Amino acid sequence: MQPIEPKVLPPSQSPQEEAGWLQEALLEWLDTEFLPEPVNQKIAAQAARIYLRQRMEGENDLGALLIAILTEMQAFDFSKSFYSEFAVANAVSDLLLTSLGIDTCCGQS
Incomplete structure (x- = not known):
C-alpha cells in the first residue's frame, strides 16, 4: 500500500478572494447538509478567517490547513449547531x- 501523497494548493494570488469563496461555499454546504441556521454564518466566517490567515502566512499544504482549522475551531461554541470542528474541517478539505478537480470520494483526479 502506497502512502497518500500530500495535497498542496497552488500559491495564493488572492487569499481574500479565496477566503470569500470558501466562506460562501461552506455556508451553502452547512445550510444544505442539515438545516439553515444563523450560527452557520458564524461558523463559515470563522473557518474562512482561519483559512485566510493561514494562506497569508504562506501555508499551501492542505493537511496543515485542515489541522489549523480543526484546532482553531475547537474554541468555537458549537452548542447551537449540528456540527463540530471535525465536520467543518472535513467540509473545508472536501470543498x-x-x-x-479531485474526487473526494476516491481521492483521484
Missing part, C-alpha cells in the same frame, strides 16, 4: 479538493 478545496473539489475546487482542484
